[in-house]
Every structure is written in C-alpha cells, then in structure tokens.
Amino acid sequence: MAVVPGTRVVGSIEYLNERFAVIEPIFNKRGLNWEPANLDDYPRRGRVFWWSPQVPLSTGSVAVFELDLGKGDPDEFAARNAQLLSPVLDYRSTPYDKAIEDLTTSWSSNNRIVNGADCYALCQSDRLIGPLTPTIDDRYFFVDAQNLRLDRIPFRHSYDHVITLPDGRQYCDAASPAIGHLDCRPDGEVLRTALTHAKSIAPSILIPEFLATKKLMQAAAEALPEGDGDGDRQYKRDRLERALRICEDSDQIRSSAVELANTLINLPPLKDELDRAHDAALEKAIDDAKRAAANELAEEQAALAHLRSERDDIETQVSQAHSELRKIRTEVQTAQADVTRQLDSLESSVTNWQVPGNRSR
Structure with a gap:
C-alpha cells in the first residue's frame, strides 16, 4: 500500500x-x-x-x-x-533504581545523545523510564539528579513506545502520557519512607526487632487500601517491593559476609596472619594506652606543680603581711610609750611649779 x-x-x-x-x-x-x-x-x-x-x-x-x-x-x-525521537538507553538487565543511580552518578558515552534532547532508559520488566535530560561534555553525558524529581520518575511500558531500528538502535515515541511513577531515590531514603508508610497501613504488626521490618512491609503491600487510585496504589506497591529487595539484599550480604569471614578465618595461613595482626594491634593498643596515660599524668603533674607554686607565692605574701603587721604593732607600742613618757614628764613639771607657790604663802 x-x-x-x-x-x-x-x-x-x-x-x-x-x-x-x-x-x-x-x-x-x-x-x-x-x-x-x-x-x-x-x-x-x-x-x-x-x-x-x-x-x-x-x-x-x-x-x-x-x-x-x-x-x-x-x-x-x-x-x-x-x-x-528520543534515544533509548539499554538497561534491560538492570532494575530501574540502579539504572537511575548509574545515570546520575557516572559519565557515559553514547553518540546518539544530542544536546538539548531528552533520552529514556529501558529497564527490567520492560519499564521505560523518562524523559531524562542529559548534560553533555564532548562525547560523554550524565543525567543531573537536580533536574529530576527522583521520588516520582515517570515510566511507560516499552512495547507501546519503543521503536527498534534495523541496526538494533532503539528510540522512544512517547506521544502518550506516562502510566505511572517510580521512586528512584537512594536506598536509605526509600527504606525510611516505605517503613513509615507500612506502619501507617499495618500498625497492628508487632516489630520485636529490626528484622521484622521485612514482615511489616510484606503485610503492608498486601494491605494497601483499595480506595487508592490504581496509579498511586501501584506507585506505593513498587516502593514497598523495592524496600523489600533492599532488606533481602542486606540480609544476603550480611549472611554471605559472616559465612565468608568464618571460612577465611579458619584457613591456616590466614589464621596465622590474623593472629599476628591481632598481636600487633594489641601491642599497639597497649603502647597507645601507656602513652596516653603518661601524657595525662605529665599534664596532671604540671598542673599540680603550678598549684604548688601558686600556694608558695600565697604563703610568702601571707608571711610578708605578718611581718608588716608585727612591725606596725611595734611602732604603735613605741609611740604609746613615748606618749606615756611625755605625759609623765608634763605631769611632773606641773607638780614642781605648784610647790614654790605654796612656800610664799
């Protein structure tokens, strides 16, 4: 035709x-x-x-x-x-949150990226996320997270919008609106938000320990209110499911790390090396503690010497004050004695003046 x-x-x-x-x-x-x-x-x-x-x-x-x-x-x-048409970046083997993390934290090379034009990322489960606005420097680009609302990244189903060219390149014809949104913030922020949301949905679930967090979010995902709009309900469910993956990944990493540590620590060469490292660390800790105690003792002794010096200065000042006081007292006593002698002399003079008068009468 x-x-x-x-x-x-x-x-x-x-x-x-x-x-x-x-x-x-x-x-x-x-x-x-x-x-x-x-x-x-x-x-x-x-x-x-x-x-x-x-x-x-x-x-x-x-x-x-x-x-x-x-x-x-x-x-x-x-x-x-x-x-x-906007180029589609191939992240089909990557979860959507990891794709966004990669695009916003590292520079990539792609000669189909055009300055001023959007791009999309095709992730696991045929989720096409975007539009994403790239920042370009020569042949490299990254997506500036400040230009995105990471907690609500729009997505579409790829089979409705992706056009694959004969040479394998893929482009997006996003003429229709997005069908939903995804929370692409870092793991810690998503986990905190999901946990708060889960508690509001399933408050009756008891949480005896941190590991019960996973059970709480599983219960919350099953108890999402039917009254929510389909898009909002799916958005919350996706966030809870991602939070569950974070918990499961953390459990697996923790379990693998413990298992690996137990295996390695019992290998003879490594055990000997660990023992030597332990002894060296212990010796260093003892030496550090001794130095710290010696430094603290020296500081206290210096402070004590300073206090003793101040005490000696005060005692010297007190002794000098006592000497001055004794000197003043001696001077006062001498002055009093002089006054007494002068009064006695004056009294004697008066008495002698009166005797001749009596004779003339």
Missing part, C-alpha cells in the same frame, strides 16, 4: 545544512503498527525533504513526522510536524 500525505513516518537524518535536512524513511505507521518503509513509495530519490528544522540535529538522528506534499522540492514528499 503506497504512502499518502498524513502518513506518520520514522526516518534517519541522512544530510543536513543550515536550511534543510534530507530524511531516509525507515518505518511507516499502518494502523497501530510500524512497518518497514519501501523506498519505492517515496519518489524521486526514496527520501523526504525537511525544510528549516527547528530542533537540534546531527547526521544519524531519528525523527518522526507526517508526510506532506513537497512544493518544488527534490523529493515528492516533505516532512511536517517533525520531532526528534
């Missing part, structure tokens, strides 16, 4: 300059399906002309557009309502 104006087409940018681009058709939309394009259906060169693209392009970029009749162009058909 020949294509007609209005047919939706997916094509690759074969040539471009400042004024136009030339597109090689790859797929035509037939009903709900994409079918391989027959280049004979595109007179005259098996190509489509695109005047004045208003989006960032590079050779090899993939666009989706509607066919329009050309107006004196080299090709019979021209592109209208053209948009770049």
